Amino acid sequence: MTGPYLAGVDIGGTKITVSLANIEGISVKIYQGIRLEGSNTTIPEQVDLLLGYACDHIGVRADEIMAVGVSSCGPFVKENDELIIAAPNLCGGLAIDRGIIPNDWTRIPLESVLSRRWGRMTIENDGVAAIMAERLFGAGRGEDDVVYVTWSTGIGSGAYVDGRLIHGKNGNAPHIGHIYLAEDGPPCGCGNFGDMESLVSGVAIARDFGSVRSAEEVFAAYRGGDGKAEEIINRAVINFARGLASINAVLDTSVFLIGGSVFINNIDILLPGIEAEFYRSFPLLSEDVDIRPCALGAFLGDMAAFSLVMPDEWIKKWQDNRPWEHAPPAVILEK
Amino acid sequence: MTGPYLAGVDIGGTKITVSLANIEGISVKIYQGIRLEGSNTTIPEQVDLLLGYACDHIGVRADEIMAVGVSSCGPFVKENDELIIAAPNLCGGLAIDRGIIPNDWTRIPLESVLSRRWGRMTIENDGVAAIMAERLFGAGRGEDDVVYVTWSTGIGSGAYVDGRLIHGKNGNAPHIGHIYLAEDGPPCGCGNFGDMESLVSGVAIARDFGSVRSAEEVFAAYRGGDGKAEEIINRAVINFARGLASINAVLDTSVFLIGGSVFINNIDILLPGIEAEFYRSFPLLSEDVDIRPCALGAFLGDMAAFSLVMPDEWIKKWQDNRPWEHAPPAVILEK
Numbered sequence: 001m002t003g004p005y006l007a008g009v010d011i012g013g014t015k016i017t018v019s020l021a022n023i024e025g026i027s028v029k030i031y032q033g034i035r036l037e038g039s040n041t042t043i044p045e046q047v048d049l050l051l052g053y054a055c056d057h058i059g060v061r062a063d064e065i066m067a068v069g070v071s072s073c074g075p076f077v078k079e080n081d082e083l084i085i086a087a088p089n090l091c092g093g094l095a096i097d098r099g100i101i102p103n104d105w106t107r108i109p110l111e112s113v114l115s116r117r118w119g120r121m122t123i124e125n126d127g128v129a130a131i132m133a134e135r136l137f138g139a140g141r142g143e144d145d146v147v148y149v150t151w152s153t154g155i156g157s158g159a160y161v162d163g164r165l166i167h168g169k170n171g172n173a174p175h176i177g178h179i180y181l182a183e184d185g186p187p188c189g190c191g192n193f194g195d196m197e198s199l200v201s202g203v204a205i206a207r208d209f210g211s212v213r214s215a216e217e218v219f220a221a222y223r224g225g226d227g228k229a230e231e232i233i234n235r236a237v238i239n240f241a242r243g244l245a246s247i248n249a250v251l252d253t254s255v256f257l258i259g260g261s262v263f264i265n266n267i268d269i270l271l272p273g274i275e276a277e278f279y280r281s282f283p284l285l286s287e288d289v290d291i292r293p294c295a296l297g298a299f300l301g302d303m304a305a306f307s308l309v310m311p312d313e314w315i316k317k318w319q320d321n322r323p324w325e326h327a328p329p330a331v332i333l334e335k
Numbered sequence: 336m337t338g339p340y341l342a343g344v345d346i347g348g349t350k351i352t353v354s355l356a357n358i359e360g361i362s363v364k365i366y367q368g369i370r371l372e373g374s375n376t377t378i379p380e381q382v383d384l385l386l387g388y389a390c391d392h393i394g395v396r397a398d399e400i401m402a403v404g405v406s407s408c409g410p411f412v413k414e415n416d417e418l419i420i421a422a423p424n425l426c427g428g429l430a431i432d433r434g435i436i437p438n439d440w441t442r443i444p445l446e447s448v449l450s451r452r453w454g455r456m457t458i459e460n461d462g463v464a465a466i467m468a469e470r471l472f473g474a475g476r477g478e479d480d481v482v483y484v485t486w487s488t489g490i491g492s493g494a495y496v497d498g499r500l501i502h503g504k505n506g507n508a509p510h511i512g513h514i515y516l517a518e519d520g521p522p523c524g525c526g527n528f529g530d531m532e533s534l535v536s537g538v539a540i541a542r543d544f545g546s547v548r549s550a551e552e553v554f555a556a557y558r559g560g561d562g563k564a565e566e567i568i569n570r571a572v573i574n575f576a577r578g579l580a581s582i583n584a585v586l587d588t589s590v591f592l593i594g595g596s597v598f599i600n601n602i603d604i605l606l607p608g609i610e611a612e613f614y615r616s617f618p619l620l621s622e623d624v625d626i627r628p629c630a631l632g633a634f635l636g637d638m639a640a641f642s643l644v645m646p647d648e649w650i651k652k653w654q655d656n657r658p659w660e661h662a663p664p665a666v667i668l669e670k
Binding site for chain 2: 075077086088094144145161162164166167168169170171172173174175176177178179180181182183185188190192195239242243245246247249250251252253254280281282283284285288
């Protein structure tokens with residue numbers, strides 16, 4: 001395969017993936033656990049190394065990469081016109097009362113570090129990048145009013161309103177994990193009490209059950225007939241649906257696209273309850289809204305990053321040929 | 336004064352006002368209690384009569400009105416590309432479990448009735464129209480990310496995101512009165528339980544206190560040292576602020592403009608508490624948001640309606656001369 005190439009970087013709470021693609025499809029995908037110790041340039045330097053590694057892997061030079069799309073967990077702040085990551089999931093200095101993140105960072109200067117070696121770059125909230133990808137290549141094609149929500153370890157989102165992506169002043173719209181849903185609710189890593197993430201995230205489900213490592217174990221207990229697991233998951237379903245209804249009251253959307261491991265692995269349990277509760281809310285606002293699973297599945301993170309910088313002629317070709325379905329397996333690097 | 340003229344129509348839950356203006360300023364303002372009995376064309380016909388009355392009052396013909404801006408309580412639905420009012424505050428057939436509205440309407444076909452006699456017309460949710468007016472002439476000038484919230488008998492809103500007004504698929508964005516804030520909350524007229532309107536509206540404050548006709552009496556009791564009034568108002572303040580934080584999590588705004596009779600008449604009691612609770616929410620999202628009272632005061636409804644249809648050369652002149660401050664007193668018609 002020949003260039004030019006695009007790079008896609010997906011920064012999550014636990015891992016970084018870096019992929020390279022040319023117009024024919026994805027050439028290489030590198031996966032590595034995220035490094036959370038050291039100075040606050042650790043993550044930008046890890047991304048830089050992974051980009052270099054990916055280039056070496058397929059024998060291209062850094063200057064053959066025409067653009068880098070970075071999809072990252074947020075929120076962001078702007079300082080001197082530079083986009084800086086200020087995510088409580090990565091920055092120990094922001095994760096109030098949790099103490100599980102082994103650093104004291106409050107800011108991660110991604111753009112300034114990466115721009116030393118890499119040219120054109122677009123950085124977006126992972127929810128925003130995901131809705132771009134699902135609208136171009138997945139379950140949101142042709143929709144002018146469409147909201148993506150990921151139900152995973154945390155809650156993320158992105159939205160088109162009136163055919164346009166919404167950003168807000170610092171690119172943090174919509175950050176729906178932090179809408180309030182309960183007057184007296186549990187604490188969220190962000191400092192809120194009773195927000196959507198504190199009530200329904202994978203972390204919240206595991207916390208409420210106790211003595212498990214992840215929400216998946218609670219779903220396993222539910223499937224085994226455990227009453228406590230059923231109660232916890234039912235409450236999460238109701239609050240998730242009420243969260244969707246709140247977002248819909250603000251954005252008047254047509255379609256919700258739901259992704260994330262908690263949802264995708266348990267659609268059979270979750271979707272019927274979400275629909276039942278959602279359509280119980282103010283009928284005039286809810287009745288003609290469609291709730292759909294995302295379509296890009298395991299490719300969503302890579303496609304989200306590529307979508308940020310993909311030229312129109314690539315988009316057309318990728319929509320026709322769906323090359324992500326034939327991507328090579330990820331190369332997993334030790335952390 | 337000579338034409339051409341614009342008409343501004345403001346349809347609220349209890350009254351209709353119709354105003355006419357030329358480039359120099361507001362020529363006449365007519366005010367009448369809203370008619371809620373009869374067929375579902377009662378309100379459109381009342382608006383039509385008031386427009387005719389206003390024209391007669393200053394001696395202009397219907398065809399000298401170059402455009403009509405209509406600011407109305409919502410929400411709206413679209414049927415056959417026509418915007419139709421479907422507001423629980425006006426349509427008895429939609430006001431679930433309330434029975435206080437003396438009709439069984441579910442739809443009010445405003446556009447089709449008015450278009451028989453009046454030419455170019457723009458109909459918008461009153462919150463959307465209000466934010467246009469405040470951004471052109473009031474406290475939101477020059478802001479790209481700005482949200483208007485009215486705290487009155489109900490809760491209304493309008494928003495610019497990234498410098499653009501958001502509408503959503505049926506023009507109902509943002510309808511923030513119907514975001515959820517409590518897991519087990521009181522009923523709202525829309526059918527929700529625990530949404531913002533059910534917890535903080537003027538109606539909710541009066542309901543929680545009991546044996547009063549309006550929220551103003553509860554504020555009077557608060558000022559007189561009544562402990563129950565203080566408790567009710569403090570809870571409303573906290574929920575109002577948490578509602579703002581939720582909207583901010585979705586829209587990542589720069590400025591909230593707060594209006595409405597409950598707020599404007601009691602800024603001294605309400606604003607300090609709203610600010611204290613708002614800035615307690617996720618600091619990265621809340622810390623650089625400004626909360627301001629609206630600036631157009633008693634003129635906001637008229638200016639909202641005019642803003643929907645005002646030509647650019649009028650806007651410039653009105654920004655310089657502020658002619659609304661010299662509008663003639665309203666002519667009040669018996670219902």
